[in-house]
Amino acid sequence: MALAEDTKPISPRRPTWRSRLLKLAASPRFQSWAARFPLTRGLVRREGEALFGIVQGFVASQVLFALVELRIPHRILERPGTAKELASEVGLAVDRMQRLLQAGAGLGLLRRRGDRFALSTRGAALIGVPGLEDMIRHHDLLYRDLADPVAFLRGDTQPELARFWPYVFGAGAAEDPDTARRYSDLMAQSQGLVAQEVLQTVSLQGTTRLMDIGGGTGAFAAAALKATPGLIVTLMDLPQVIDAARTRLAGSPVLERLHFFPGSFRDDPLPSGADAATLVRVLYDHADDTVTALLQKVKRALPPGGRLIVAEPMSGGETPDPIGDVYFAFYCMAMRTGTVRSQAEIAALLAEAGFVDIQTPRPLRAFVASVVTARVPSA
Numbered sequence: 529m530a531l532a533e534d535t536k537p538i539s540p541r542r543p544t545w546r547s548r549l550l551k552l553a554a555s556p557r558f559q560s561w562a563a564r565f566p567l568t569r570g571l572v573r574r575e576g577e578a579l580f581g582i583v584q585g586f587v588a589s590q591v592l593f594a595l596v597e598l599r600i601p602h603r604i605l606e607r608p609g610t611a612k613e614l615a616s617e618v619g620l621a622v623d624r625m626q627r628l629l630q631a632g633a634g635l636g637l638l639r640r641r642g643d644r645f646a647l648s649t650r651g652a653a654l655i656g657v658p659g660l661e662d663m664i665r666h667h668d669l670l671y672r673d674l675a676d677p678v679a680f681l682r683g684d685t686q687p688e689l690a691r692f693w694p695y696v697f698g699a700g701a702a703e704d705p706d707t708a709r710r711y712s713d714l715m716a717q718s719q720g721l722v723a724q725e726v727l728q729t730v731s732l733q734g735t736t737r738l739m740d741i742g743g744g745t746g747a748f749a750a751a752a753l754k755a756t757p758g759l760i761v762t763l764m765d766l767p768q769v770i771d772a773a774r775t776r777l778a779g780s781p782v783l784e785r786l787h788f789f790p791g792s793f794r795d796d797p798l799p800s801g802a803d804a805a806t807l808v809r810v811l812y813d814h815a816d817d818t819v820t821a822l823l824q825k826v827k828r829a830l831p832p833g834g835r836l837i838v839a840e841p842m843s844g845g846e847t848p849d850p851i852g853d854v855y856f857a858f859y860c861m862a863m864r865t866g867t868v869r870s871q872a873e874i875a876a877l878l879a880e881a882g883f884v885d886i887q888t889p890r891p892l893r894a895f896v897a898s899v900v901t902a903r904v905p906s907a
């Protein structure tokens with residue numbers, strides 16, 4: 529009886545140099561020899577440390593969580609502290625605080641000088657990244673969702689993260705103003721860094737009117753207006769988010785050149801009259817069919833030659849990387865509707881929607897955002 533295609537025994541392949549090498553690396557006897565042999569022991573140590581880094585990833589991020597939650601970096605920013613001093617400030621046993629501080633130093637976030645702990649430059653940088661501490665704090669949801677990663681991958685769990693960002697399920701889901709405010713605060717704080725990244729990667733010189741679709745509470749719009757004299761921006765987002773944007777930007781000088789356009793890009797027309805559009809951290813929240821419909825709509829709303837800029841954290845594609853393909857890929861999976869795409873995948877969706885002159889500039893800081901730009905064909 530013929531075997532079905534997927535139950536056929538795998539025919540033994542001729543070993544290649546690569547497969548021989550992998551078998552050696554997987555052999556405990558070879559490992560123990562290579563750890564002693566002078567020409568290979570450095571490599572064995574580096575590989576072991578790299579592997580250990582992955583093994584302990586969760587523990588390291590829980591240490592980071594505790595440091596942030598107890599505001600240790602803020603407490604020692606100006607004056608190094610001892611375990612005893614910090615323990616009494618936050619109500620922890622001294623020996624536990626000592627362990628936490630020692631762990632923070634082990635991670636390179638703190639520096640130990642005798643029995644005092646100071647911030648390292650990296651620890652100080654953590655305080656300065658807008659929204660990062662709140663991002664770290666909301667990871668409790670993500671880690672709960674990933675507690676059983678196999679069940680999660682099988683789709684047998686009900687991830688909680690999706691409820692934190694309710695807007696992705698459609699305009700109706702974000703009607704509760706408290707919920708809308710919660711996510712828009714975190715989104716707005718983290719948008720500053722993304723705005724910087726986009727404006728460093730692409731120039732808006734020559735653009736007269738920009739629509740920022742799904743622009744949140746307007747941090748990117750404000751940064752674009754500051755960087756580009758004469759530019760006018762229309763900020764489009766769900767009505768509740770636009771209300772939050774009006775509140776957040778009240779009194780700002782950029783208001784003179786900023787228009788608000790409440791609506792849903794799924795159901796309502798896009799603003800007219802823009803010669804460029806931005807989609808900053810919007811596409812990765814949505815499935816391909818929503819993205820395709822949105823891109824087609826953007827193309828119809830722009831004039832011939834009009835430009836579209838897409839910016840968000842992306843997959844490394846053919847060169848997988850830990851930021852796009854581990855953190856953001858699993859984050860988006862926990863969100864349920866979204867997916868991280870590579871520059872090439874976004875370029876393909878843009879081409880399918882009829883955009884041309886698609887550019888994929890090399891990202892400056894891929895952990896903040898990568899960019900893809902495209903144009904509507906000239907008439």
Ligand SMILES: CC(C)=CCC/C(C)=C/CC/C(C)=C/C=C/C(C)=C/C=C/C=C(C)/C=C/C=C(C)/C=C/C=C(C)/C=C/CC(C)(C)O
Nearest residue numbers: 649653654657660663693718809812813859860863895896
């Ligand atoms: C020698 C001495 C003492 C001093 C000289 C040293 C000196 C001056 C060094 C420079 C130090 C410096 C300025 C460092 C700067 C470091 C920076 C800017 C680091 C930035 C790090 C940014 C990070 C880690 C960003 C993380 C972002 C995250 C985790 C974002 C998550 C976003 C999510 C989950 C969004 C979700 C949205 C949704 C729902 C998917 O749509």
Ligand SMILES: C[S@@+](CC[C@H](N)C(=O)[O-])C[C@H]1O[C@@H](n2cnc3c(N)ncnc32)[C@H](O)[C@@H]1O
Nearest residue numbers: 695715719742743744765766792793794808809
């Ligand atoms: C991840 S946030 C990005 C916000 C902002 N561009 C940023 O980078 O911080 C996605 C934004 O898309 C908006 N959005 C989601 N669905 C939408 C829809 N149907 N119409 C308009 N905006 C929508 C959300 O309200 C949210 O502000």
